[in-house]
Amino acid sequence: MKITGGIPLKGTIKTQGAKNAALPVMAVALLLRGETLTLDNVPDLYDIHSMMEILQTLGVDVEYKHDGKNSQAIFRVPDELKWEVPESLARKMRASSLMLGPLLANCGRVSLPLPGGCSIGARPIDLHLKGLKQMGAEIDIKDGVVHARVKGRLRGRRIYLDFPSVGATENLMMAASLASGETIIENIAREPEIDNLAATLRCIGVTVELEGVGGVRIKGIDKAHSGRDKVIPDRIEACTYILAGVMTNGHIKVEDVVPSHIDAILAKMEEARAKFTVKKNVVEIFPAKRLHPVTIKTMPYPGFPTDSQPQMAAALSLAAGVSTIEESVFQARFLYAQELNRMGANIQISRDVAIIRGVENLHGAAVKATDLRAGAALIIAGLAAKGETRVEDMIHVWRGYEAIDKKLTDLGAKVELM
Ligand code: UD1
Numbered sequence: 001m002k003i004t005g006g007i008p009l010k011g012t013i014k015t016q017g018a019k020n021a022a023l024p025v026m027a028v029a030l031l032l033r034g035e036t037l038t039l040d041n042v043p044d045l046y047d048i049h050s051m052m053e054i055l056q057t058l059g060v061d062v063e064y065k066h067d068g069k070n071s072q073a074i075f076r077v078p079d080e081l082k083w084e085v086p087e088s089l090a091r092k093m094r095a096s097s098l099m100l101g102p103l104l105a106n107c108g109r110v111s112l113p114l115p116g117g118c119s120i121g122a123r124p125i126d127l128h129l130k131g132l133k134q135m136g137a138e139i140d141i142k143d144g145v146v147h148a149r150v151k152g153r154l155r156g157r158r159i160y161l162d163f164p165s166v167g168a169t170e171n172l173m174m175a176a177s178l179a180s181g182e183t184i185i186e187n188i189a190r191e192p193e194i195d196n197l198a199a200t201l202r203c204i205g206v207t208v209e210l211e212g213v214g215g216v217r218i219k220g221i222d223k224a225h226s227g228r229d230k231v232i233p234d235r236i237e238a239c240t241y242i243l244a245g246v247m248t249n250g251h252i253k254v255e256d257v258v259p260s261h262i263d264a265i266l267a268k269m270e271e272a273r274a275k276f277t278v279k280k281n282v283v284e285i286f287p288a289k290r291l292h293p294v295t296i297k298t299m300p301y302p303g304f305p306t307d308s309q310p311q312m313a314a315a316l317s318l319a320a321g322v323s324t325i326e327e328s329v330f331q332a333r334f335l336y337a338q339e340l341n342r343m344g345a346n347i348q349i350s351r352d353v354a355i356i357r358g359v360e361n362l363h364g365a366a367v368k369a370t371d372l373r374a375g376a377a378l379i380i381a382g383l384a385a386k387g388e389t390r391v392e393d394m395i396h397v398w399r400g401y402e403a404i405d406k407k408l409t410d411l412g413a414k415v416e417l418m
Contacts, residue, residue, distance in 0.1 A: 003382035004414035009250030017041035017231035029075035030102035101175035127168035156181035203227030245285035293321035310377035317345035319358035336374035
C-alpha cells in the first residue's frame with residue numbers, strides 16, 4: 001500500500017464484524033449433523049475465507065453473501081463430517097486449532113497439523129490439549145500433526161485453565177457442548193468474543209452459563225439443532241481507525257462500536273488527553289494537541305488488548321514525552337518497532353517493554369508488515385507521516401481488515417494499492 005501522509009482524516013466509517021469472534025462461531029458448525037448454522041455480519045477477510053475453505057474440505061456446504069453493507073454466511077452441515085484437516089489449510093492460520101474441540105466431540109476423532117498464524121512468538125496449544133485429555137481424549141502428536149480420539153463421547157468435568165487463553169476457552173467450550181454431563185471451566189478468557197461464542201452455542205441448543213469473573217458452566221447435549229446468530233463488531237478494527245483519527249489530528253466518527261468492549265483503550269486515550277466523545281455506539285475523534293505520554297501493560301480482557309498494542313505504540317510515537325508499553329501476553333510482539341523507527345520514531349525494546357520516546361514528526365519510508373497488527377500500526381503511522389510510505393507484505397493486513405483501502409479513502413486519506 002502506498003500512502004501519502006499528513007492529511008487529517010475526516011468522515012464516518014462503520015466497524016466490520018469481528019474476525020476473532022467470527023472464526024470460533026464458524027467452527028460451531030462442526031458441532032452440527034444434518035443441520036444449518038446461519039451467521040450474520042461475517043467480515044470479508046482472508047482468515048474468514050481460509051476458515052470457510054477448511055469447513056468445505058470437511059464436507060460443509062458454505063454460502064457467503066456480502067453486498068458491501070450486510071453479510072451473511074450459511075453453513076449446511078452433512079450427517080457425516082470428515083475429521084482430517086488438510087495441512088496446507090491448517091498452517092495458514094492459528095485459528096485452525098479451533099477445529100480440534102468440535103470435531104473431536106462430534107466425530108470422536110480428529111487429525112490436525114499444528115497451526116500457523118502470525119509470527120508473534122511461541123504460540124503453543126498445550127492448554128487446549130490438556131483440557132481435551134481431561135475430558136477423555138487420547139492425543140498423540142506425530143510429525144507435527146495432532147491425532148486425537150475418544151472412545152464414545154467426551155466426558156464433562158471441572159477444568160482449570162493455567163492461563164485464560166482465548167483459543168483454549170473456545171475449543172473447550174465447543175468440546176463440552178456435545179460431551180456427556182456438565183463441564184465447568186475455570187479461569188477462562190472473558191474477551192467479548194467468548195460471549196459471542198456462548199450466544200451461538202445457545203442458538204444451537206446448548207445450555208451455557210457464564211459465571212462470575214472467570215468461569216463457564218456448559219451442559220452437553222446429544223444433538224445440536226439449526227440456529228442463527230450474528231457476529232459482534234470488531235473492537236480491534238474500530239480502535240485502529242480511532243487511533244488513525246487521533247494520529248492524523250483528524251475529525252472522524254467510528255460507528256458500530258460497543259464502547260464497553262474498548263474501555264481499556266478509551267481510558268488510555270483519555271489519560272493521553274486525546275479529544276473524543278462516546279455516544280451510544282459511536283466514537284467521535286476531534287483534533288487535539290500532542291498526546292501526553294502514558295504507561296501501558298497488555299493483559300487478558302478487560303485489560304489493555306495485545307492486539308491494539310502496536311497501533312497504540314504508533315500513536316504514542318508522536319506523544320510529547322516518554323511512554324512505555326509492557327507486553328505480557330505474547331513474546332516477540334515488537335517486530336514493528338524497527339519498522340516504525342525507519343519512519344523516524346524512537347522506540348527502544350528492552351525484553352518485553354517498549355520505551356517510546358515521542359518525536360514531533362514521522363516521515364514516510366518503505367516498511368514491512370511483519371504481522372497483522374504490525375501492518376495496521378505502520379499504515380496509521382504512514383497516514384500521519386510526512387511524505388510517502390510504502391507498506392509491503394499487505395497479505396498480513398488482509399487477514400484482519402476488510403476493505404482498509406476503501407475505508408481510508410472514504411476518510412479522505414490518499415492510499416493506493418500496488
Ligand atoms: C486470540 C486472538 C489473538 C489475540 C489473543 C490474545 C483469535 C483468532 N486470535 O489468540 O488475536 O492476540 O487471543 O488476546 O481469536 N498459550 C499457551 N498455551 C496454550 C494457549 C495459549 O501457552 O495452549 C499462550 C500463548 O502462547 C500466548 C497466550 O497464551 O502467549 C495467549 O494466547 P491465547 O489467549 O490462546 O491467544 P489465541 O487464542 O491464540
